[in-house]
Amino acid sequence: MTTRTMWRFGVPAAVTAGVMTLAACSGAGTGGGGEATAGGDGGESVELTLATVNNPQMKDMEELKSTFESEHPDIKVKFVQMEEGDLRAAVTADVASGAGQYDIVTVGAYEVPQWAQLGWLTNLSPALEADADYDVADLFPAVTDALSVDGDLYAVPFYGESSILMYNKDLFEAAGLTMPDHPTWTEVADFAKQLKTDDTAGICLRGKPGWGDLFAPLTTVVNTFGGQWYDTNWDAQVDAQPFQDAVNFYVDLLADAGQSDPVSYSFTECLNLVQSSKAAMWYDASVAASILEDESTSAVAGSMGYVHAPVEKTTESGWLWSWNLAVPNTTKNQVAAETFVKWATSKEYQQLVGETLGWTRVPPGARVSTYSIPEYEEAAAAFAPLTLDVMNAVDPKMPGVSPQPWVGVQYVTIPEFQDVGNQVAQLVADAIAGRTTVEDALAKGQTIAQEAGDKQK
Secondary structure: OOHHHHHHHHOOHHHHHHHHHHHOOOOOOOOOOOOOOOOOHHHOOEEEEEEEEOOHHHHHHHHHHHHHHHHOOOEEEEEEEEOHHHHHHHHHHHHHHOOOOOOEEEEEOOHHHHHHHOOOEOOOHHHHHOOOOOOHHHEOHHHHHHHEEOOEEOOEEEEEEOEEEEEEHHHHHHHOOOOOOOOEHHHHHHHHHHHOOOOOEOOEOOOOOOOOOOHHHHHHHHHHOOOOOEOOOOOEOOOOHHHHHHHHHHHHHHHHHOOOOHHHOOHHHHHHHHHOOOEOEEEEEOOHHHHHOOOOOOOOOOOEEEEEOOEOOOOOOOOOEEEEEEOEOOOOOHHHHHHHHHHHOOHHHHHHHHHHOOHHHOOOOOEHHHHHOHHHHHHOOOOHHHHHHHHHHOOOOOOOOOOOOOOOOOOOOOOOHHHHHHHHHHHHHHHHOOOOOHHHHHHHHHHHHHHHHHOOO
16 A cells, blocks of 8 residues: 555545546656745746645735745746635645645644645655754744654644634623623533524634534533543544534534524635624634634624633533645645745745735744733734633644544544544535434444544554
8 A cells, every 4th residue: 555545535525536546657856846946936827726724824925925926037826716525626636646736735633644644745844853943943842743653744823823702792791691701512502592583693603514614512522521533542522422412512503593594604604694794603723713803804804702622521621623725745836935924824924914915914833932922912802812811722632532543632643533523524414404312423434433443443
């Protein structure tokens, strides 16, 4: 089994056939897919293709790329933005097959260590450490630890995040409700039911199928309810009582007080609902707070409150995640790609965002120095200290109540999990939509998860 076909278990089934076909006619290349070149070498111009998720921070990066291109006139950068699930499928297929369609990819903390060990990503440490101005030590250790193999970085954080509960203070005040700093899910469900109206959801939660969509928040609920995907023997726990309790709670909460048509909602859709004051609460990525507090684009800026992720049996339940820039080992433009990656994750880029677009839009959770910038401290006072507190409090080695044989909060770091998580998410989405019961969905999910678990034994 070659390293480029080993990942097939983690590629969605619809992509697998294409991966195998591409693998037959493409190779890994040498030293980054061929001779590494930078823009301007030999008088040639370079166009980099960057595949990224269509989150607001990435759209900001595309908006500001002209600054980079003016400083590097022989390097152009073409952005290909996709929804999260589509991005994962496209990038996984590309790097697994060695097709080399992308020079830079946005990948999560889940993929990086696994792909690095398979030889799919460029070791960025030599380029980063050779640039004294880049200041590798300023990157958040909690984030970079997940992006390193044997001490070398194979991706660089563009932003890091945990998950928090966001709520509309005006709606709470009108209802005579007070949000505690450390709410329980029981309290949140009670609030949501009281705040639900014909026009306003009591809470917005992701329901769109996908391990990185629905199951990003739902896995943290499972953790704090005492459940987990696998025990220390890699026996699946998907149909165990704590897992069932968590999923039933989540499904019932959406039915009782959530938004309409929840299976069509992920991060962006909930963001839009909250910004239009059509949802009283939202549990999701902490990075959302920086968007909600942007006075130039958000109608609820200044009206939002932020507290720790709700819990049941644990003291914390937020996730730990980062979106990162990596260079596939198949690029023919390694040096140019590394040059852009350094620029987009530099201290200077963060200053550029703050001065050009607004300080609340600075990518959070990536650089320690960000939190010492006076303008950022003032602009992000409502959410930045909380974000740091939660990120430092989360334990990715044991985020629930029981030990686990992997490191990760809202994902399982095995190649098969991408496919397992997607399939089980679809089953749970069917339960949310009323097409099946939670019990039947998780019974099928148990079989799917156990097949993957058996491969780890």
